[in-house]
Amino acid sequence: MDTKNAGVVARVGAVLRAASQREPAGSTTSQVAQATGLARPTVHRLLTALLAEGLVDRTERGRWLLGPELYLLGSAAASRYDVTAVAQPYVRRLSVATGESAFFSARRGDETVCLLREDGSFPIRSHVLYEGIRFPLGVASAGLAILAYLPDADVEDLLAREDLTQAYGESHRPERIRARVEQTRRDGYATNPGLIVEGSWGMGAAVFDRAERPRWALSLTGIEQRFGAERRRRELGPLLLRAAHELGAALRQG
Structure with a gap:
C-alpha cells in the first residue's frame, strides 16, 4: 500500500x-x-x-x-476478539459488592475503550464512562492503570507524543501523569480524583494477558464522598485487585 x-x-x-x-x-x-x-x-x-x-x-x-x-x-470477528462474556460476571460482582458503577475496558493502541458497564445500587451515579467511550492511556482510572504497568520507555514515548493538556487540562501534564503512574505502581490500583469531571472519582486495576501485558482494566466510578481514602484502602482497592487477578486468570484460560 x-x-x-x-x-x-x-x-x-x-x-x-x-x-x-x-x-x-x-x-x-x-x-x-x-x-x-x-x-x-x-x-x-x-x-x-x-x-x-x-x-x-x-x-x-x-x-x-x-x-x-x-x-x-463485528459479529463476524466476535468469536476471536469478544471477551465481554467472560468479563461480565466479574463486572457485575464488583457493582453488587460495592454499590458503585463498574466497568470493563480494553486497550486499543494508545487508548482504552469501555466495553461493559454495570450500575450498582447506590442511587447517585457518575456518567463519565459509558460503553464505547474512548480515553487516551493515562486518562481515567482504567487508562492510568494500564499505562502504569507498561515499560518505562513506553510510558515516556506516549507522553512525548501526546499533549493531553489540550483536552484534559493541566492535571494531565507529563510530570503529573508520571506521579500518578508511580502512585499506581505503589498501590497496585489507579485512582482518578475527579480529574475529568469534578466530584466524579474512579479507581482502576489492570488485567493482564498471557504475556503479562496490561491489556484490559476493571474500574469503579462514583461520587467523591464514596471514595474516601479509608474505603479505597480497605475495601475498594482489594476488591478491584482480586477481581482483576481472577478475571486475568479466566481470560488466559480462554
Whole structure:
C-alpha cells in the first residue's frame, strides 16, 4: 500500500472512531472534524463515502452514527476478539459488592475503550464512562492503570507524543501523569480524583494477558464522598485487585 492510500485508510479509521464517541445521539460533521483534526469538507466527503458502503448511517437531523455494515463485520470477528462474556460476571460482582458503577475496558493502541458497564445500587451515579467511550492511556482510572504497568520507555514515548493538556487540562501534564503512574505502581490500583469531571472519582486495576501485558482494566466510578481514602484502602482497592487477578486468570484460560 502506498503512502497516499495508507493516509486515506488512517483518516477513515479516525473518522469512524470519532463518530463512535457520541453514540447513540450521533455526531455532526463539525464534531467529527474537530475530533479528528481534519478539514470539515474532507470529513464530509469521507462520511458520505462511508454512508454509501453502510459503514456509517445518518439520522433525519443530519447526525452521523456507526452503520449496519460495521455491526455485521463485528459479529463476524466476535468469536476471536469478544471477551465481554467472560468479563461480565466479574463486572457485575464488583457493582453488587460495592454499590458503585463498574466497568470493563480494553486497550486499543494508545487508548482504552469501555466495553461493559454495570450500575450498582447506590442511587447517585457518575456518567463519565459509558460503553464505547474512548480515553487516551493515562486518562481515567482504567487508562492510568494500564499505562502504569507498561515499560518505562513506553510510558515516556506516549507522553512525548501526546499533549493531553489540550483536552484534559493541566492535571494531565507529563510530570503529573508520571506521579500518578508511580502512585499506581505503589498501590497496585489507579485512582482518578475527579480529574475529568469534578466530584466524579474512579479507581482502576489492570488485567493482564498471557504475556503479562496490561491489556484490559476493571474500574469503579462514583461520587467523591464514596471514595474516601479509608474505603479505597480497605475495601475498594482489594476488591478491584482480586477481581482483576481472577478475571486475568479466566481470560488466559480462554
